[in-house]
Amino acid sequence: xxxxxxxxxxxxxxxxxxxxxxxxxxxxxxxxxxxxxxxxxxxxxxxxxxxxxxxxxxxxxxxxxxxxxxxxxxxxxxxxxxx
Numbered sequence: 001x002x003x004x005x006x007x008x009x010x011x012x013x014x015x016x017x018x019x020x021x022x023x024x025x026x027x028x029x030x031x032x033x034x035x036x037x038x039x040x041x042x043x044x045x046x047x048x049x050x051x052x053x054x055x056x057x058x059x060x061x062x063x064x065x066x067x068x069x070x071x072x073x074x075x076x077x078x079x080x081x082x083x
Contacts, residue, residue, distance in 0.1 A: 030066055033057070033073040041081040050079065 035057060039050040054077065061068045 027065065030061060030068075032068075033061065033075070035073065036076045036078065038078045039080070041079065043081070044083060047079070050077070 037050065037054060039047075041047060041050070054075070057075075058070055058073075060066070061073070062070070
């Protein structure tokens, strides 16, 4: 059992080292985003889920290395529902 464990750990470490040698970090050059959010809520209290999706788009773009502002993007939010 210990022999197989040793061999499997050795192979795993070799795969990890070799994959790092082949990998390359690429910084995606994001530009101004054009987004349409279309939300349908059956109750006004459920708007927080829609705000989560908007925030999940903007937070990475406003952080380093992109450092964009919300005004730089063309974002349309369409909200409709039963009320």
